[in-house]
Amino acid sequence: MGKVVLITGGTSGIGLSLAEAFLEEGAFVAVCGRSRTALDRFSQAHPQALAVQSDVTIREARAAMLDAVSERFGRLDVLINNAGTFVERDFTGDAHATVALEQEIGLNLTAPIHLTGEALRRWPSLDAIVFVTSGFALVSPTRAPTYGAVKAGLHGFADGLRRQLAPQGTHVLEVLPPTTDTPMNADATGPKLPPAEVAAVTLKALRQRRPMALPGQTKLMPTMLRIAPHTLGRMVAKL
Ligand SMILES: NC(=O)c1ccc[n+]([C@@H]2O[C@H](COP(=O)([O-])OP(=O)(O)OC[C@H]3O[C@@H](n4cnc5c(N)ncnc54)[C@H](OP(=O)(O)O)[C@@H]3O)[C@@H](O)[C@H]2O)c1
Numbered sequence: 001m002g003k004v005v006l007i008t009g010g011t012s013g014i015g016l017s018l019a020e021a022f023l024e025e026g027a028f029v030a031v032c033g034r035s036r037t038a039l040d041r042f043s044q045a046h047p048q049a050l051a052v053q054s055d056v057t058i059r060e061a062r063a064a065m066l067d068a069v070s071e072r073f074g075r076l077d078v079l080i081n082n083a084g085t086f087v088e089r090d091f092t093g094d095a096h097a098t099v100a101l102e103q104e105i106g107l108n109l110t111a112p113i114h115l116t117g118e119a120l121r122r123w124p125s126l127d128a129i130v131f132v133t134s135g136f137a138l139v140s141p142t143r144a145p146t147y148g149a150v151k152a153g154l155h156g157f158a159d160g161l162r163r164q165l166a167p168q169g170t171h172v173l174e175v176l177p178p179t180t181d182t183p184m185n186a187d188a189t190g191p192k193l194p195p196a197e198v199a200a201v202t203l204k205a206l207r208q209r210r211p212m213a214l215p216g217q218t219k220l221m222p223t224m225l226r227i228a229p230h231t232l233g234r235m236v237a238k239l
Contacts, residue, residue, distance in 0.1 A: 002026040004073040009083030011038035013182025017195035056111040080130040081112035108150040128171040135218040139236040175213040
Protein backbone atom coordinates (compact mmCIF):
# COMPACT_ATOMS: atom_id res chain seq x y z
CA MET A 1 0.00 0.00 0.00
CA GLY A 2 1.22 3.53 -0.80
CA LYS A 3 2.70 5.60 2.02
CA VAL A 4 0.86 8.63 3.42
CA VAL A 5 3.19 11.62 3.14
CA LEU A 6 2.67 15.13 4.54
CA ILE A 7 4.85 17.88 3.04
CA THR A 8 4.85 21.35 4.59
CA GLY A 9 5.29 24.04 1.95
CA GLY A 10 4.37 21.54 -0.75
CA THR A 11 2.86 24.10 -3.13
CA SER A 12 6.14 25.53 -4.44
CA GLY A 13 9.79 24.81 -5.17
CA ILE A 14 11.41 21.83 -3.45
CA GLY A 15 8.20 20.87 -1.60
CA LEU A 16 6.20 20.79 -4.83
CA SER A 17 8.84 18.63 -6.55
CA LEU A 18 8.78 16.28 -3.54
CA ALA A 19 4.97 16.07 -3.74
CA GLU A 20 5.11 15.27 -7.45
CA ALA A 21 7.83 12.64 -6.97
CA PHE A 22 5.84 10.92 -4.20
CA LEU A 23 2.63 11.03 -6.26
CA GLU A 24 4.47 9.41 -9.15
CA GLU A 25 5.50 6.59 -6.77
CA GLY A 26 1.86 5.99 -5.83
CA ALA A 27 2.01 7.63 -2.39
CA PHE A 28 -0.96 9.38 -0.78
CA VAL A 29 0.17 12.99 -0.52
CA ALA A 30 -0.92 15.94 1.63
CA VAL A 31 0.63 19.39 1.30
CA CYS A 32 0.18 22.63 3.15
CA GLY A 33 0.87 26.31 2.61
CA ARG A 34 -0.72 29.67 3.42
CA SER A 35 -1.68 30.94 -0.05
CA ARG A 36 -5.18 29.85 -1.17
CA THR A 37 -4.24 30.56 -4.79
CA ALA A 38 -1.17 28.30 -4.63
CA LEU A 39 -3.20 25.55 -2.93
CA ASP A 40 -5.95 25.76 -5.58
CA ARG A 41 -3.33 25.62 -8.34
CA PHE A 42 -1.82 22.53 -6.67
CA SER A 43 -5.25 20.86 -6.33
CA GLN A 44 -6.09 21.49 -9.97
CA ALA A 45 -2.86 19.83 -11.07
CA HIS A 46 -3.07 17.03 -8.48
CA PRO A 47 -6.74 16.36 -7.60
CA GLN A 48 -5.89 13.08 -5.86
CA ALA A 49 -3.77 14.87 -3.23
CA LEU A 50 -4.93 16.76 -0.14
CA ALA A 51 -4.07 20.47 -0.03
CA VAL A 52 -4.57 22.09 3.38
CA GLN A 53 -4.37 25.79 4.12
CA SER A 54 -2.17 25.96 7.20
CA ASP A 55 0.45 28.31 8.60
CA VAL A 56 2.86 25.94 10.34
CA THR A 57 3.95 28.63 12.80
CA ILE A 58 0.45 28.56 14.37
CA ARG A 59 -0.30 25.70 16.78
CA GLU A 60 -4.05 25.52 16.02
CA ALA A 61 -3.36 25.52 12.27
CA ARG A 62 -0.90 22.61 12.66
CA ALA A 63 -3.49 20.68 14.70
CA ALA A 64 -6.18 21.29 12.06
CA MET A 65 -3.77 20.13 9.35
CA LEU A 66 -3.02 16.87 11.20
CA ASP A 67 -6.79 16.40 11.73
CA ALA A 68 -7.33 16.82 7.97
CA VAL A 69 -4.64 14.21 7.20
CA SER A 70 -6.18 11.83 9.72
CA GLU A 71 -9.70 12.30 8.32
CA ARG A 72 -8.62 11.82 4.70
CA PHE A 73 -6.03 9.03 5.03
CA GLY A 74 -6.47 7.59 8.54
CA ARG A 75 -2.76 7.69 9.29
CA LEU A 76 0.59 9.34 8.50
CA ASP A 77 3.75 7.48 7.48
CA VAL A 78 6.18 10.21 6.40
CA LEU A 79 6.37 13.80 7.69
CA ILE A 80 8.43 16.20 5.58
CA ASN A 81 9.33 19.47 7.31
CA ASN A 82 10.11 21.58 4.26
CA ALA A 83 8.45 25.02 4.60
CA GLY A 84 11.08 27.68 5.18
CA THR A 85 12.34 31.11 4.27
CA PHE A 86 15.67 32.77 3.48
CA VAL A 87 16.25 36.23 4.99
CA GLU A 88 19.35 38.32 4.29
CA ARG A 89 20.51 40.32 7.31
CA ASP A 90 23.31 42.87 7.59
CA PHE A 91 24.78 43.16 11.10
CA THR A 92 27.47 45.69 10.13
CA GLY A 93 25.35 48.63 11.28
CA ASP A 94 21.96 48.19 9.60
CA ALA A 95 19.34 49.26 12.14
CA HIS A 96 16.92 46.70 10.64
CA ALA A 97 19.23 43.71 11.03
CA THR A 98 16.91 41.88 13.41
CA VAL A 99 13.52 42.93 12.05
CA ALA A 100 11.02 40.03 12.14
CA LEU A 101 13.71 37.73 13.52
CA GLU A 102 11.17 35.77 15.59
CA GLN A 103 9.12 34.97 12.46
CA GLU A 104 12.21 33.65 10.69
CA ILE A 105 13.22 31.49 13.65
CA GLY A 106 9.59 30.41 14.14
CA LEU A 107 9.18 29.15 10.59
CA ASN A 108 12.64 27.66 10.03
CA LEU A 109 13.30 26.14 13.45
CA THR A 110 10.51 26.19 16.04
CA ALA A 111 7.61 25.12 13.78
CA PRO A 112 9.25 21.94 12.44
CA ILE A 113 10.22 20.90 15.97
CA HIS A 114 6.65 21.47 17.25
CA LEU A 115 5.08 19.72 14.27
CA THR A 116 7.39 16.73 14.69
CA GLY A 117 6.41 16.41 18.36
CA GLU A 118 2.71 16.80 17.56
CA ALA A 119 2.84 14.23 14.73
CA LEU A 120 4.72 11.73 16.91
CA ARG A 121 2.15 12.10 19.67
CA ARG A 122 -0.59 11.06 17.20
CA TRP A 123 1.43 8.49 15.26
CA PRO A 124 4.26 7.24 17.53
CA SER A 125 5.59 4.79 14.95
CA LEU A 126 6.00 7.11 11.96
CA ASP A 127 8.04 5.45 9.23
CA ALA A 128 10.15 8.54 8.51
CA ILE A 129 10.61 12.19 9.40
CA VAL A 130 12.43 14.44 6.94
CA PHE A 131 13.97 17.84 7.63
CA VAL A 132 14.88 20.06 4.70
CA THR A 133 17.75 22.11 6.10
CA SER A 134 20.43 23.46 3.72
CA GLY A 135 24.11 23.23 2.82
CA PHE A 136 24.20 26.47 4.84
CA ALA A 137 23.49 24.36 7.97
CA LEU A 138 27.14 23.25 7.72
CA VAL A 139 28.71 26.59 6.68
CA SER A 140 26.71 29.73 7.43
CA PRO A 141 26.22 32.23 4.59
CA THR A 142 27.85 35.65 4.95
CA ARG A 143 24.76 37.51 3.78
CA ALA A 144 22.32 35.58 5.98
CA PRO A 145 23.96 34.49 9.26
CA THR A 146 20.65 33.86 11.03
CA TYR A 147 19.57 31.49 8.23
CA GLY A 148 22.77 29.51 8.84
CA ALA A 149 22.07 29.60 12.59
CA VAL A 150 18.51 28.25 12.40
CA LYS A 151 19.34 25.61 9.79
CA ALA A 152 22.29 24.48 11.95
CA GLY A 153 19.82 24.30 14.85
CA LEU A 154 17.50 22.08 12.83
CA HIS A 155 20.51 19.97 11.80
CA GLY A 156 21.27 19.43 15.51
CA PHE A 157 17.65 18.54 16.26
CA ALA A 158 17.57 15.98 13.42
CA ASP A 159 20.86 14.47 14.61
CA GLY A 160 19.71 13.88 18.19
CA LEU A 161 16.19 12.86 17.18
CA ARG A 162 17.62 10.21 14.82
CA ARG A 163 19.32 8.48 17.75
CA GLN A 164 16.29 8.94 20.01
CA LEU A 165 13.87 7.36 17.50
CA ALA A 166 16.19 4.62 16.21
CA PRO A 167 14.94 1.97 18.69
CA GLN A 168 11.36 2.40 17.44
CA GLY A 169 12.46 2.21 13.79
CA THR A 170 11.58 5.76 12.71
CA HIS A 171 14.01 6.92 10.02
CA VAL A 172 15.15 10.55 10.42
CA LEU A 173 16.50 12.05 7.20
CA GLU A 174 18.09 15.47 6.80
CA VAL A 175 18.14 16.95 3.29
CA LEU A 176 20.79 19.61 2.64
CA PRO A 177 20.08 21.21 -0.75
CA PRO A 178 22.53 23.59 -2.42
CA THR A 179 21.19 26.71 -4.18
CA THR A 180 18.08 25.39 -5.93
CA ASP A 181 15.98 26.88 -8.71
CA THR A 182 12.84 27.86 -6.77
CA PRO A 183 10.79 31.05 -6.27
CA MET A 184 12.75 31.61 -3.02
CA ASN A 185 15.83 32.05 -5.16
CA ALA A 186 14.31 33.83 -8.14
CA ASP A 187 16.84 36.71 -7.98
CA ALA A 188 19.94 34.62 -7.29
CA THR A 189 22.54 34.41 -10.02
CA GLY A 190 24.93 31.50 -10.45
CA PRO A 191 24.25 27.79 -10.73
CA LYS A 192 20.99 26.44 -9.33
CA LEU A 193 19.99 22.80 -8.99
CA PRO A 194 16.57 21.83 -10.41
CA PRO A 195 14.19 21.09 -7.49
CA ALA A 196 13.25 17.78 -9.15
CA GLU A 197 16.85 16.66 -8.61
CA VAL A 198 16.63 17.49 -4.89
CA ALA A 199 13.42 15.43 -4.76
CA ALA A 200 15.00 12.46 -6.58
CA VAL A 201 18.01 12.40 -4.21
CA THR A 202 15.64 12.67 -1.23
CA LEU A 203 13.47 9.73 -2.31
CA LYS A 204 16.57 7.62 -2.93
CA ALA A 205 17.96 8.47 0.54
CA LEU A 206 14.59 7.54 2.07
CA ARG A 207 14.59 4.18 0.28
CA GLN A 208 18.15 3.52 1.45
CA ARG A 209 17.37 4.83 4.96
CA ARG A 210 20.38 7.14 4.91
CA PRO A 211 20.83 9.82 7.59
CA MET A 212 21.50 12.61 5.07
CA ALA A 213 20.64 13.49 1.49
CA LEU A 214 23.31 15.66 -0.11
CA PRO A 215 22.12 16.78 -3.56
CA GLY A 216 24.40 18.46 -6.11
CA GLN A 217 27.40 20.36 -4.77
CA THR A 218 26.55 19.67 -1.11
CA LYS A 219 27.73 16.08 -1.68
CA LEU A 220 31.31 17.31 -1.21
CA MET A 221 30.67 19.43 1.88
CA PRO A 222 31.27 16.90 4.69
CA THR A 223 34.64 15.88 3.17
CA MET A 224 35.62 19.51 2.46
CA LEU A 225 34.71 20.45 6.05
CA ARG A 226 37.14 17.81 7.30
CA ILE A 227 40.08 18.46 4.99
CA ALA A 228 39.77 22.12 3.92
CA PRO A 229 37.32 24.03 6.14
CA HIS A 230 38.79 27.47 5.34
CA THR A 231 38.61 26.92 1.59
CA LEU A 232 34.99 25.78 1.97
CA GLY A 233 34.23 28.87 4.10
CA ARG A 234 35.69 31.14 1.40
CA MET A 235 33.65 29.38 -1.32
CA VAL A 236 30.41 29.64 0.65
CA ALA A 237 31.07 33.28 1.51
CA LYS A 238 30.71 34.13 -2.18
CA LEU A 239 27.28 32.48 -2.50
N1 LIG B 1 15.84 27.20 -2.78
C1 LIG B 1 17.05 26.96 -2.28
O1 LIG B 1 18.10 27.32 -2.85
C2 LIG B 1 17.18 26.19 -1.00
C3 LIG B 1 18.45 25.70 -0.66
C4 LIG B 1 18.59 25.00 0.54
C5 LIG B 1 17.50 24.78 1.35
N2 LIG B 1 16.28 25.28 1.00
C6 LIG B 1 15.17 25.02 1.89
O2 LIG B 1 14.18 24.29 1.20
C7 LIG B 1 12.90 24.56 1.74
C8 LIG B 1 11.96 24.93 0.61
O3 LIG B 1 12.48 26.08 -0.06
P1 LIG B 1 12.03 26.51 -1.52
O4 LIG B 1 13.18 27.17 -2.13
O5 LIG B 1 11.36 25.37 -2.19
O6 LIG B 1 10.97 27.66 -1.13
P2 LIG B 1 9.71 28.27 -1.90
O7 LIG B 1 9.69 27.91 -3.33
O8 LIG B 1 9.68 29.70 -1.48
O9 LIG B 1 8.49 27.51 -1.18
C9 LIG B 1 8.24 27.67 0.18
C10 LIG B 1 6.98 26.90 0.53
O10 LIG B 1 6.74 27.04 1.93
C11 LIG B 1 5.43 27.54 2.15
N3 LIG B 1 5.42 28.33 3.37
C12 LIG B 1 6.10 29.47 3.65
N4 LIG B 1 5.80 29.91 4.87
C13 LIG B 1 4.90 29.03 5.39
C14 LIG B 1 4.19 28.94 6.61
N5 LIG B 1 4.36 29.86 7.58
N6 LIG B 1 3.35 27.90 6.80
C15 LIG B 1 3.18 26.95 5.83
N7 LIG B 1 3.82 26.99 4.66
C16 LIG B 1 4.66 28.02 4.43
C17 LIG B 1 5.14 28.36 0.89
O11 LIG B 1 3.75 28.55 0.66
P3 LIG B 1 2.98 29.89 1.18
O12 LIG B 1 3.89 31.05 0.92
O13 LIG B 1 1.71 29.89 0.40
O14 LIG B 1 2.75 29.67 2.65
C18 LIG B 1 5.74 27.44 -0.17
O15 LIG B 1 4.85 26.37 -0.45
C19 LIG B 1 13.11 25.68 2.76
O16 LIG B 1 13.17 25.13 4.06
C20 LIG B 1 14.45 26.26 2.38
O17 LIG B 1 15.11 26.87 3.47
C21 LIG B 1 16.09 25.97 -0.17
